Structure formats: structure tokens, C-alpha cells
Amino acid sequence: MSVGHVQRAIEEAGIPTVSVYIRSFGHIPELMGLSRSLITRHPMGRPLGAPGDGKRQRSVVEAALALLESPTQTIVEFDETYRIESD
Numbered sequence: 001m002s003v004g005h006v007q008r009a010i011e012e013a014g015i016p017t018v019s020v021y022i023r024s025f026g027h028i029p030e031l032m033g034l035s036r037s038l039i040t041r042h043p044m045g046r047p048l049g050a051p052g053d054g055k056r057q058r059s060v061v062e063a064a065l066a067l068l069e070s071p072t073q074t075i076v077e078f079d080e081t082y083r084i085e086s087d
Contacts (some may be wrong), residue, residue, distance in 0.1 A: 021047065035074070040082075049083075
């Protein structure tokens with residue numbers, strides 16, 4: 001929840017933010033009223049994907065950055081499931 005508090009403080013300063021959560025913690029953004037969040041189906045400790053899977057990590061980061069275009073609270077699920085694959 002610390003990330004959520006930091007995100008909210010940064011947003012209050014007028015700087016847009018995006019957070020990435022794994023599905024287990026997907027309830028946190030709504031509970032805390034956070035602005036923009038991406039929920040992934042990845043395991044604990046790997047919200048962006050498996051080590052060495054640069055393609056997946058880039059895809060998650062691009063999806064998160066796309067949320068910056070939304071001026072209101074947006075919580076989006078990243079539809080792809082976790083996979084172990086390297087570039």
C-alpha cells in the first residue's frame with residue numbers, strides 16, 4: 001500500500017502516475033482511489049513478466065504508459081497470462 005500512498009501524493013502535486021499490480025493485489029487501486037493502474041496475471045514479484053522476457057516486459061510497460069492518456073481513474077487488466085520466454 002506504500003506505493004499507493006506515494007502515487008496519490010505525486011498525483012496531488014499534478015504529476016500523472018501509473019502503477020502496475022499483480023492480480024492478487026488488484027483490489028488495492030480501487031480501494032485507495034488511485035488514478036491509473038494496470039493489473040497483470042503474473043506471479044508475486046514479477047509484475048512486468050519473467051526475467052529475460054524483454055518482449056513481455058516491454059508490452060506491460062507500453063500498456064501502463066498508454067494509461068497516462070486517461071485523465072480519470074482507470075484500472076485496466078493486462079489480458080495476457082504469464083509465460084516464461086526469453087528474447
